[in-house]
Amino acid sequence: MIRKLIPGLGALLVALPGAGHAVAFSNPGLESTSPAFIETVPHDSGANGWSVVYANIEFVRTGYSGAGDVVQSAHEGDWFVDLNGTQGPGGLRQSLLTDPNQQYRIDFWMSGNPGPLGVTTSGGPKTLDVLWNGAVVGSFSYTHLPGDQWSNLRWESHSVLVTGVGLSGGFDTLEIRSTSNFHAAAGPFVDALSITAVPEPGTWAMLAAGLGLLGVVGARRGKR
Numbered sequence: 001m002i003r004k005l006i007p008g009l010g011a012l013l014v015a016l017p018g019a020g021h022a023v024a025f026s027n028p029g030l031e032s033t034s035p036a037f038i039e040t041v042p043h044d045s046g047a048n049g050w051s052v053v054y055a056n057i058e059f060v061r062t063g064y065s066g067a068g069d070v071v072q073s074a075h076e077g078d079w080f081v082d083l084n085g086t087q088g089p090g091g092l093r094q095s096l097l098t099d100p101n102q103q104y105r106i107d108f109w110m111s112g113n114p115g116p117l118g119v120t121t122s123g124g125p126k127t128l129d130v131l132w133n134g135a136v137v138g139s140f141s142y143t144h145l146p147g148d149q150w151s152n153l154r155w156e157s158h159s160v161l162v163t164g165v166g167l168s169g170g171f172d173t174l175e176i177r178s179t180s181n182f183h184a185a186a187g188p189f190v191d192a193l194s195i196t197a198v199p200e201p202g203t204w205a206m207l208a209a210g211l212g213l214l215g216v217v218g219a220r221r222g223k224r
Contacts, residue, residue: 023104023195025096025174026050030059030191031079037064037071040085051093054177056085060189064150067116075109075155076192082113083128083178084187091177096195098164098172103198106130106174107159112142113186118149123182128190131175132162139179142188155191161198 026049032039033048039059041047048059061079064071074080083090098104112126121144130138138160148154165172174195178187 021197023096023098023197025094025195028193028195029077029079030081030193031077032059032061034059034061037061043087043090049094053091053093053175055087055090057090057092058082058085066150067119069116069150071150071153073153073155074191075111080111080189080191082187082189083176084113084180084183084185086185088184089178089180089187091175092190093173093175095171095173097170098166099197100164100166102164103200104162104164105159105196105198106162106193107157107196108176108193109155109157109191110140110142111153111155111189111191112144112148112180113183113189114144114148114150114153115183115186116150118144118147120183120186121148123180123186125180126186126188127179128188129177129179130160131173131177133165133167133173134175137162140188153189155189 030050031048037060039047040056041052041059042056043052043054045052058081059079060071060082062071062074081092083092108130110128114121125141125143127139127141129136130140138158140158142156145154162172167173176190176193180187
């Protein structure tokens with residue numbers, strides 16, 4: 001009887017609701033198809049799958065150089081975004097198809113624009129907010145260290161939990177906006193976003209029960 005259950009157990013666990021599936025959305029890696037090293041996108045417009053709000057932003061490609069310094073690395077791929085383009089704090093916005101009452105974890109990587117050879121590090125930390133349906137759900141800060149410059153970007157991981165509301169026919173709105181005002185053209189860098197459903201407590205219990213069943217079967221087989 002137990003043997004007959006085992007082949008379908010893996011499929012059952014994978015099919016459990018909220019079992020860590022990723023939400024599909026446009027350009028989570030913040031890549032660009034521009035032939036240049038900098039793509040400046042004005043506010044109230046869109047580019048590369050994202051809407052730009054508040055002020056302009058810049059997609060930055062590794063290899064960009066100036067004043068004797070070179071941008072060496074994105075966290076993922078070849079591009080990332082500076083949320084302060086040239087006009088002060090800007091932001092990115094996108095609508096996502098979600099399930100109502102499902103909890104999600106938003107992960108992203110953050111750095112700060114130190115300026116060439118670190119000229120903007122004296123302005124203090126670079127900061128940003130994550131908003132979900134217009135409400136701030138997390139505030140994050142990147143503190144510069146001695147030696148920070150374009151050739152030495154230190155990417156840091158962050159995450160925040162949100163709940164799907166299913167507004168506007170099943171869509172919720174994610175927004176990431178700069179709150180750095182000291183340098184109009186040097187704000188927080190952001191890259192490599194992901195959104196993953198968080199299993200509910202009941203799902204964890206079912207997963208644990210399934211793993212327990214596998215352990216029992218393995219023990220019985222080991223006694224043969």
